[in-house]
Amino acid sequence: NPDALGADFLRLVNSPVGADVRLIIGEEKVMMHGHALILQTRSTYFARALTTDWKEANQGNIIHKPNIRPAIFLQILSFLYTGRLELDETTVMDLIRAADELLLDDLLFGCERFALT
Amino acid sequence: MLSYEEIYRCGYNLVIHKWGERLYNGVKELIEQYLESEAESKVVPVLGVADTSPAEGVQVLKVMQKLWKHHVTCLLMMSDILVHMDRNYVVANRLPKTYDMGLFLFRDSVIRSPKYPIQSHLQMVLLNQITMERKGDVIDRGAVKSCTEMLLEMKENNGNDPIYIADFENLFIETSREFYRVESDDLVRRFDPPEYMRKVENRLDEEQLRCSHYLTEKTEPKIRLIVEQEMIAKHLRTVMEMENWGLKQLLINSRLGDLDRMYRLFSRVPDGARELQGGLSDYIRECGKSINANIQASTIDTVEKGIPLGVALALRWVQEVLDLKERFDAFLAQAFAKDKSFETAINSAFESFINLNPKAPEFMSLFIDNKLKKDFKGKSDDEIDTILNKTTTLFRFLSDKDIFERYYKQHLSSRLLHGKSLSDEVERGMISKLKIECGYQFTSKLEGMFTDMRLSTDTMGAFREFLENAVDTPPTELNVTVLTSTFWPVPSTPVACNLPTQFLAASKVFERFYTSRHNGRKLTWHATMGNVDLRATFNSRKHELNVSTMAAIVLLIFNDIPDGETIPYTTIEQETGLPADQLKRTLQSVACGKFKILIKEPKSRDIDDTDVFKFNSAFSEKLSRIKIQTIASKVETSSELKETHEKVEDARKHMAEAAIVRVMKNRKTLDHNNLITEVIGQLQGRFNPAPSMIKKRIEALIDREYLERAPGDRAIYNYLA
Numbered sequence: 001n002p003d004a005l006g007a008d009f010l011r012l013v014n015s016p017v018g019a020d021v022r023l024i025i026g027e028e029k030v031m032m033h034g035h036a037l038i039l040q041t042r043s044t045y046f047a048r049a050l051t052t053d054w055k056e057a058n059q060g061n062i063i064h065k066p067n068i069r070p071a072i073f074l075q076i077l078s079f080l081y082t083g084r085l086e087l088d089e090t091t092v093m094d095l096i097r098a099a100d101e102l103l104l105d106d107l108l109f110g111c112e113r114f115a116l117t
Numbered sequence: 118m119l120s121y122e123e124i125y126r127c128g129y130n131l132v133i134h135k136w137g138e139r140l141y142n143g144v145k146e147l148i149e150q151y152l153e154s155e156a157e158s159k160v161v162p163v164l165g166v167a168d169t170s171p172a173e174g175v176q177v178l179k180v181m182q183k184l185w186k187h188h189v190t191c192l193l194m195m196s197d198i199l200v201h202m203d204r205n206y207v208v209a210n211r212l213p214k215t216y217d218m219g220l221f222l223f224r225d226s227v228i229r230s231p232k233y234p235i236q237s238h239l240q241m242v243l244l245n246q247i248t249m250e251r252k253g254d255v256i257d258r259g260a261v262k263s264c265t266e267m268l269l270e271m272k273e274n275n276g277n278d279p280i281y282i283a284d285f286e287n288l289f290i291e292t293s294r295e296f297y298r299v300e301s302d303d304l305v306r307r308f309d310p311p312e313y314m315r316k317v318e319n320r321l322d323e324e325q326l327r328c329s330h331y332l333t334e335k336t337e338p339k340i341r342l343i344v345e346q347e348m349i350a351k352h353l354r355t356v357m358e359m360e361n362w363g364l365k366q367l368l369i370n371s372r373l374g375d376l377d378r379m380y381r382l383f384s385r386v387p388d389g390a391r392e393l394q395g396g397l398s399d400y401i402r403e404c405g406k407s408i409n410a411n412i413q414a415s416t417i418d419t420v421e422k423g424i425p426l427g428v429a430l431a432l433r434w435v436q437e438v439l440d441l442k443e444r445f446d447a448f449l450a451q452a453f454a455k456d457k458s459f460e461t462a463i464n465s466a467f468e469s470f471i472n473l474n475p476k477a478p479e480f481m482s483l484f485i486d487n488k489l490k491k492d493f494k495g496k497s498d499d500e501i502d503t504i505l506n507k508t509t510t511l512f513r514f515l516s517d518k519d520i521f522e523r524y525y526k527q528h529l530s531s532r533l534l535h536g537k538s539l540s541d542e543v544e545r546g547m548i549s550k551l552k553i554e555c556g557y558q559f560t561s562k563l564e565g566m567f568t569d570m571r572l573s574t575d576t577m578g579a580f581r582e583f584l585e586n587a588v589d590t591p592p593t594e595l596n597v598t599v600l601t602s603t604f605w606p607v608p609s610t611p612v613a614c615n616l617p618t619q620f621l622a623a624s625k626v627f628e629r630f631y632t633s634r635h636n637g638r639k640l641t642w643h644a645t646m647g648n649v650d651l652r653a654t655f656n657s658r659k660h661e662l663n664v665s666t667m668a669a670i671v672l673l674i675f676n677d678i679p680d681g682e683t684i685p686y687t688t689i690e691q692e693t694g695l696p697a698d699q700l701k702r703t704l705q706s707v708a709c710g711k712f713k714i715l716i717k718e719p720k721s722r723d724i725d726d727t728d729v730f731k732f733n734s735a736f737s738e739k740l741s742r743i744k745i746q747t748i749a750s751k752v753e754t755s756s757e758l759k760e761t762h763e764k765v766e767d768a769r770k771h772m773a774e775a776a777i778v779r780v781m782k783n784r785k786t787l788d789h790n791n792l793i794t795e796v797i798g799q800l801q802g803r804f805n806p807a808p809s810m811i812k813k814r815i816e817a818l819i820d821r822e823y824l825e826r827a828p829g830d831r832a833i834y835n836y837l838a
Contacts, residue, residue: 044200049121049122051197053197054120055120063122064123065122100133
């Protein structure tokens with residue numbers, strides 16, 4: 001049952017359980033929890049940011065993302081953890097912008113298709 | 118420490134705000150400037166070291182290596198940051214991605230710097246290191262390896278070929294060619310072939326290891342080709358024909374290891390295997406020539422007792438050919454990897470010299486004859502089989518198999534009729550080997566001879582039963598072998614002789630018995646082919662003599678005259694009616710051999726028309742039963758040889774005509790060339806027919822109206838049913 005996998009992983013989104021990455025999101029600096037293993041596996045952006053060459057990894061896995069709104073980022077996280085996302089017209093443009101920046105091609109194409117229909 | 122997110126976001130923002138071009142070119146310019154200043158400050162200062170000392174040149178490699186490593190690390194980080202640019206602006210404008218652009222910059226600003234002679238120094242240092250290692254120095258392989266890896270990493274503008282090829286490999290190959298050209302000229306002069314070949318082999322191994330250790334596998338076939346061309350291909354003949362330990366001496370001394378090395382090395386280059394095969398053939402032919410020269414009578418010193426000189430020569434010839442063949446079988450298996458093309462070359466060399474000896478078919482048959490009569494005594498089945506197999510291999514080389522058949526039939530017939538064969542089973546074994554080689558037709562008559570022998574035993578049993586109830590028993594015991602005339606090599610008319618009356622009487626009884634059982638069969642008596650047991654009374658005692666029928670006829674004449682009286686040769690000739698040459702041989706066996714039953718005057722080894730003979734009543738010998746040998750199978754005299762060849766020629770004409778008719782009957786119409794080809798194909802197993810001979814046969818068949826020339830085209834024949 002592939003749906004069960006997504007449902008279980010959804011519970012990990014922004015969960016402090018086992019979290020080893022802190023994400024400081026938006027101008028309001030909302031703190032979210034992340035799991036390095038999942039983020040690195042699902043996204044080349046996070047994989048690069050979390051290598052030892054950079055400040056993020058060297059100072060306790062803290063990643064600032066001031067130019068994305070917390071609500072949008074939470075959706076991004078859900079997508080990364082579960083591979084699924086419910087889209088709606090109010091957020092789709094912001095999601096497209098974020099997906100482009102974070103090199104999430106899958107999500108980007110999905111959003112673009114939704115926006116066109 | 119830099120934040121990935123911040124720098125990435127900057128790059129991202131520039132690209133989405135259409136500043137991609139400025140970002141890309143800015144990065145490019147920055148890297149270029151940095152590389153140029155690094156080259157100037159770090160690489161250029163060590164270049165001079167390479168000029169002054171080849172060994173210290175490795176420093177250039179080390180500095181280069183450090184700069185390269187750092188550059189690659191930086192490029193990877195820049196690529197990580199500029200992923201968004203690489204995926205959007207770069208792709209849209211078909212530019213090299215950041216990482217590749219950075220490699221091109223290193224290539225053009227450092228390696229191929231137009232300002233500094235870095236490229237030439239790098240090449241010089243790399244080539245010097247390799248030359249040093251070839252000369253036996255230990256070098257820093259790691260430093261060389263990291264440099265070649267660097268050159269492999271950077272590509273030409275097509276993005277495909279590594280600059281390793283243009284900036285290193287081409288030069289490497291050219292300098293290596295020069296190195297090995299000089300080295301091989303020097304080594305081939307200083308060392309004998311075995312040592313030279315070992316050195317070549319080492320060089321090949323070294324170059325292979327060099328490629329796998331610090332160049333690349335892709336260079337391996339190229340450098341191998343250079344070593345092969347310079348060290349092997351250019352010196353094939355020199356190495357092979359060298360006086361001291363060239364091919365000939367390796368063969369003479371059976372240096373299997375060196376021969377094997379020569380085979381493996383020569384086989385690497387075009388023509389190498391062919392040259393070596395040529396050398397082997399020349400040597401075999403040379404050996405064959407001296408073996409063939411050895412059949413002159415003067416060349417034999419010791420003749421085994423009881424073997425005529427001619428036979429001894431034949432036996433030695435075959436044995437020498439067999440020995441040579443055995444040596445080459447060993448070479449083939451242990452030095453030439455059982456290579457089929459070498460086997461063919463060796464075989465054809467044997468074939469050519471064997472067939473240069475016109476007596477080869479006779480010699481081979483005599484050899485087998487001797488084995489089956491004497492040599493196989495006390496040998497195991499395996500030993501016998503090995504010898505027969507080897508002889509069969511030689512037989513395969515004979516082109517005149519039909520002539521061999523003729524001799525074999527003669528020798529077999531003498532073995533069977535005189536009971537001289539050691540084993541029926543071995544005889545049949547040999548025939549089955551010939552059958553495998555040449556087919557049923559070849560051996561059917563030989564097998565027929567065995568059948569006759571068996572049937573004759575049965576016939577004699579029946580004859581003895583017949584005699585028990587017969588009224589007129591013959592005055593002497595009689596043993597008859599009935600031969601089918603077409604199977605046996607018997608003359609069409611028997612040798613003339615006057616049989617004593619008691620012999621004649623006995624033969625009449627048998628004739629009556631035989632024709633009563635086999636109505637319509639015609640018996641022809643070949644009395645002179647048989648032998649007789651005589652009881653003879655001498656002064657001291659009685660002896661039983663086993664002699665040829667001819668000798669018996671001669672001896673019985675002496676029964677009719679008083680003891681001590683002599684009979685002149687001419688009288689004996691008249692009374693016996695034997696032809697002179699047969700009679701002389703017979704007299705030799707009873708008067709000049711080991712057992713002198715007759716005394717010849719004057720005493721000598723040869724029989725003369727003026728000689729006289731008398732019975733040797735003083736003859737004395739320990740054994741009571743004495744076997745007097747007739748002159749054994751021998752090499753033919755020249756007149757016999759001529760006769761044999763005429764018979765063979767006749768037989769060949771028949772075989773050729775039969776083959777032509779077979780082909781034409783099948784094809785009905787065929788052109789001249791195809792007919793010749795097919796006929797040759799059919800006859801090859803027996804002898805090698807000349808096309809001119811076949812042409813004559815075709816004409817003869819046209820004359821006899823078996824064939825006609827097609828109207829309008831003389832080159833086409835029609836079959837006339």
